[in-house]
Amino acid sequence: MRCILVGIEAAPEFVETPALEYAISLAADCGASLSLYVFAPPPSAPWPMTTGSASAWLENETERLEQQTAATTRAASKLVSQAGVDLVAEHANALFEPRDARFVQLARVHDVVIFDAAAAADSSGRRVIEDMLFDSGRPVVLIPRFAGNVSPRRIAIAWDGSARAARAVKDALPFLIAADLVVAVTITGEKDLSRMAPGADLASYLARHGIRNCKLATLAGAGGDVAARLRLFVAEEDVEMIVMGAFVHSRFREAVLGGVTRSMLDDTPVPLFLSH
Structure with a gap:
């Protein structure tokens, strides 16, 4: 394996997910490069019903997306750098773009995709996994909470x-x-x-x-x-x-x-x- 892709979700407070930890260790073990994609966080509030409120909602949610995706990308990139792994990082930058369209595009030019198994617990995460499996042409490794050895015996x-x-x-x-x-x-x-x-x-x-x-x-x-x-x-x-x-x-x-x-x-x- 020469190129590995991992996806994580932006959050108010960065936490190293099992998938990110596994991907970093796997890339270091294989001497592979790592690509990181940070998904947009879910909206903090539902779409408002009035025109005036919608404008304020859009402004607030756009600012929130930019702040959280950028902060998560910086924090994750720091961990990758500390492991001495080559990294290319990218994050979502628009509220209404298809959630996983870019991630699937990236997967097609990587050897393997690493993703958190816990994402399957909600409909949006499961949809990402399904789209990866059926549209990317690449294998997916789903990582549980306790990932274990990146070189399984x-x-x-x-x-x-x-x-x-x-x-x-x-x-x-x-x-x-x-x-x-x-x-x-x-x-x-x-x-x-x-x-x-x-x-x-x-x-x-x-x-x-x-x-x-x-x-x-x-x-x-x-x-x-x-x-x-x-x-x-x-x-x-x-x-x-x-x-x-x-x-x-x-x-x-x-x-x-x-x-x-x-x-x-x-x-x-x-x-x-x-x-x-």
Whole structure:
């Protein structure tokens, strides 16, 4: 990896998020450059109903956006500089521009995107994650509160033999090659896996990339809850990263995440490497 993108949200008081901390450490570990994008903060008050009030609201919110995005960018840039990592920083500068349009543009010219898993808790943050997955063409690593090692030694691949899972494996090779152990986990009970590419074929593919210590695990989903079974496996086996393909349904021309993907977004215990 040579170029990494991380996104954080502007705030009145700067706090180093798990994603920013992880991205800085990863860039330092890989000798990569880091790009930072600071999102606009949410409005402090709803849009007023009267014309006179609207003018004052617009002036106040514009000033607030400029102050908070600039201050957050300066504070985050200082942390990156202290780590000796090359940085390019950019922040939102208009109230009514699409929230993640520029972020998606930037993602397309980076190797990987780092984002906070906690962002999935609200609709605007989840929309950013979905747009990144389905519009950028780049993988996203979602970072939970306790991120752990930026060079994970034990990685689990959620393997269902699909094109999405295969794409995720290919995108995650820099992490997989550096790991001590890779486990391809297939969980039964949710979908028909009779036509999937066997895990043994995946192990052969990984071996050709120098990944010799690859194990296969087939588990029964607990009541069909694949995400819960995967989280349990992660805890039992001290897994430090999950690699999986992001499944999407097409509904009314909108992207709707599949149930397992959505559940893992809501509660991932370790960094979650997603690709579509």
